[in-house]
Amino acid sequence: MTVAGSDLANRLDRLPVTSYHRYVIAVVGVATFFDLYDLFLASTVSLVLVRDFGASASELKPLLASAFVGASIGALTIGRLGDRIGRRKALLVSLAFYSVFSLVGAFSTDIWMLVVCRFLAGVGIGAELPLVDAYIADLVPPSVRGRATAWAFTIGFCGVPIAGFLARGLVGRTLLGLEGWRWLFLVGAIGSLAVWILRTGLPESPRWLSERGSRAEAENIVRRFERSAGVHEPERGDVRDERRADRPERIRVGALLSRPWRTRTVMLYVFHILQSFGYYGFGSLVPIVLTAKGFDLTQSLTFTALTFLGYPVGSALSLPVMERFQRPRLIIGSAVGMAVFGLAFGCSSTEAGIVVFGFCYTAVSNFFANTFHTYQAELFPTSLRATAAGSAYSISRLATAAMPYVLLPVLDAYGATAMFLVVAVAMTLLVIDIAALGPDTTGLSLESISPEG
Numbered sequence: 196m197t198v199a200g201s202d203l204a205n206r207l208d209r210l211p212v213t214s215y216h217r218y219v220i221a222v223v224g225v226a227t228f229f230d231l232y233d234l235f236l237a238s239t240v241s242l243v244l245v246r247d248f249g250a251s252a253s254e255l256k257p258l259l260a261s262a263f264v265g266a267s268i269g270a271l272t273i274g275r276l277g278d279r280i281g282r283r284k285a286l287l288v289s290l291a292f293y294s295v296f297s298l299v300g301a302f303s304t305d306i307w308m309l310v311v312c313r314f315l316a317g318v319g320i321g322a323e324l325p326l327v328d329a330y331i332a333d334l335v336p337p338s339v340r341g342r343a344t345a346w347a348f349t350i351g352f353c354g355v356p357i358a359g360f361l362a363r364g365l366v367g368r369t370l371l372g373l374e375g376w377r378w379l380f381l382v383g384a385i386g387s388l389a390v391w392i393l394r395t396g397l398p399e400s401p402r403w404l405s406e407r408g409s410r411a412e413a414e415n416i417v418r419r420f421e422r423s424a425g426v427h428e429p430e431r432g433d434v435r436d437e438r439r440a441d442r443p444e445r446i447r448v449g450a451l452l453s454r455p456w457r458t459r460t461v462m463l464y465v466f467h468i469l470q471s472f473g474y475y476g477f478g479s480l481v482p483i484v485l486t487a488k489g490f491d492l493t494q495s496l497t498f499t500a501l502t503f504l505g506y507p508v509g510s511a512l513s514l515p516v517m518e519r520f521q522r523p524r525l526i527i528g529s530a531v532g533m534a535v536f537g538l539a540f541g542c543s544s545t546e547a548g549i550v551v552f553g554f555c556y557t558a559v560s561n562f563f564a565n566t567f568h569t570y571q572a573e574l575f576p577t578s579l580r581a582t583a584a585g586s587a588y589s590i591s592r593l594a595t596a597a598m599p600y601v602l603l604p605v606l607d608a609y610g611a612t613a614m615f616l617v618v619a620v621a622m623t624l625l626v627i628d629i630a631a632l633g634p635d636t637t638g639l640s641l642e643s644i645s646p647e648g
Contacts, residue, residue, distance in 0.1 A: 201642065203405050203417050208336050208640050212343070215423035216335060220343055222393050223327050224350030226290055229387040230323040231506075232354030233297060233316065234262065236362070236379055256603070260596040261310045263475070265317025267592035273322030274585015278578060281407075282330040283399045285581070289326060290391045292319030298384035301377045321592050324568065325584035332572035332580065333400035334420075337640050340573070341517030345565040349510040352561060356507065359500030363493075402577045402641070451575075451583055459574045460583065462632035467591035469628065470567065472621035473533045474560055475595040476602055477540075481553065483603070484611050488544065501550050505557030512558065513565045522570040523633035527626050529563035534619035541615030573636040576645040 210216075269289065277285040293316050300312030327347060335343040361382065365375030373381075404413035451460045481502060485495040516525070536556040543549045575583040606614045636644050 203401050203410075203413055204640070204642055206417055207334070207401060207420065210336055210420055210424050210426065212336070212339055213420060213423035215420055216343070219334060219397060220331065220347050221350065222390070222397060223286075223330065224347035226286070226387065226390045226394055227323060227327055227347060227351030228354040229383050229390065230290075230293060230320045230354075231351045232358045233293065233380075233383045234266075234320055236358055236383070256599040257310050258306060258313065259480075259599045261313040262317035262320060263592045263596035265314040266321025267589045267596065269318035269321030270325055270585045270592055271321075271589035273318070274325050274588065275582050277322075277326045277329055277581030277585065278403075281399050281403055282326060282333065282581065283394075283397050285322065286326050286330065286397075287391065287394060289319040289322035290387055290394060292316065293323070294319070294384050294387040294391060297380050297387070301373075301380035301384065317592075321588065322585065325571070325588040326581055328568045328572035328584050329581040330400060332569070332641060333402045333577065334398075337638055338518065341522070341566070341569040341637065342514055344569040344572075345510060345513050345517050348561070348565050348568060349507055349514070352506040352510045355557075356500060356503040359496070359503040363496045363500050400577075406577045450579065451586065456575060456579070456583075458632055459634070460587075462628055463571055463574065463583070463587045464590050465628045466567070466625055467587045468594045469621045469625040470530075470563070471591050471594035471598060472602075472618045473530065473537065473625070474564060475591075476598045476618055477533075477537065477556060477560070480598065480602060480606075484541075484606060484614070485549070487606055488549075488611060494546075498546070498549055498553065502553030502557055505554040505559075506561050508554075509558030509561035510565055513562045516562075517565065517569070518637060521635040521637045522566050522573075523629050523635065525566040526563060526570065526629050526633070529559050529566065530622045530626050530629075532559035533563060534622040537615040537618045537622075538612070541610075541612040570633075570636060573639075573641060573644050574634070577641070580645075 269292065273285055273289050273292075276288065296312050296315035296319070300309055300316060303309035303312060328344065331344050331347060332340060358379070361379055362376075365378050368375040370378055398416045398419065399412070401413040401416045404410075404416070450456055482495045482499045485498055490498065513525075533556060536552050536559060540549065540552040540556055543552055571584045571587060572580055602614050602617065605617055634644070
């Protein structure tokens with residue numbers, strides 16, 4: 196990073212949290228709401244689609260996997276765009292993909308058309324979350340970086356129980372001539388199109404602009420944050436762009452697997468493969484697990500909606516502790532909680548046990564999620580931040596797409612307890628990975644954690 200770029204980063208880091216920061220976090224969070232809402236829809240409506248389209252068990256698996264396969268491609272490609280064309284533009288591309296194909300998917304005429312639409316909508320969904328991680332990390336001071344990410348995701352994760360309760364209320368009914376499950380996709384598409392308009396007013400990342408040489412634009416955005424904080428920096432005269440021959444060459448993607456980033460990259464990739472068992476393995480399969488336990492469709496959707504309340508509640512509960520402990524410790528503690536509550540859920544046969552342990556599982560899993568979303572954006576420099584988070588998330592989405600093929604056979608053959616035992620083993624390996632290779636980052640500037648090479 197140039198001296199001028201370092202000055203901009205220092206000025207951003209010295210600011211208190213302002214109303215402008217809060218506005219940016221709120222807009223990002225509301226957009227994330229619709230992505231997370233959609234990400235959990237397949238599990239809530241899958242059993243209904245078996246009934247309406249007459250889908251077989253073999254067709255149900257690609258329906259569950261399709262959005263996650265698309266998300267893997269989106270995280271890798273649009274995530275890389277975040278380092279090429281800017282965080283803001285890439286966020287607009289990802290939201291547009293999701294909105295359009297979720298809308299088309301609502302009018303699917305058969306299950307295979309829905310599989311294709313879910314795949315294409317997933318391209319946008321997959322890019323959204325890692326781009327949000329990089330964008331928030333770029334903008335907020337280090338003392339509140341974890342809490343800011345947690346606020347955005349607390350807003351976003353309100354979409355998960357809403358998806359559950361809407362499914363409970365709409366599935367099996369017809370409204371204005373459309374089946375209820377179609378309305379679930381329409382709600383997400385229309386809402387995200389409205390948020391797309393709000394998102395066009397977001398600023399670009401000054402760190403990214405400075406790294407690309409657009410010093411004047413970066414300076415204007417930093418001054419806007421400073422004015423919002425009541426800070427009036429001395430006038431610097433005309434600020435010109437820095438497109439000079441002596442600017443450091445932009446780091447290539449291959450650097451992720453070279454020193455000094457190789458260890459962090461391996462740690463993050465292994466982490467994302469394993470966290471898919473615990474995080475999305477539960478959220479995407481819980482209605483099917485409940486059906487396997489002998490509950491009917493209405494009961495399964497009701498219990499699913501109640502357990503999904505844990506997502507925003509757990510996210511909100513993480514706010515007071517995000518800056519009090521190092522990220523690896525929070526990830527390890529919440530991963531252990533997921534293993535314990537998952538086994539308790541798998542063993543439960545009573546309604547009370549299922550709801551209580553399911554709620555506890557989703558609550559602790561969002562301590563986990565908020566921490567790793569913050570953490571993965573801190574580990575790499577500005578020129579690689581979105582690419583690193585996106586490529587890791589791409590691996591995660593591929594692993595999640597494989598979950599129906601890995602966990603459902605275990606569920607069918609050995610039951611829910613055995614399935615959650617597999618999840619517990621994966622979380623144990625994840626703890627070892629983070630404990631052995633994860634550096635501390637809480638409260639440190641991005642430039643001190645990950646200096647540009």
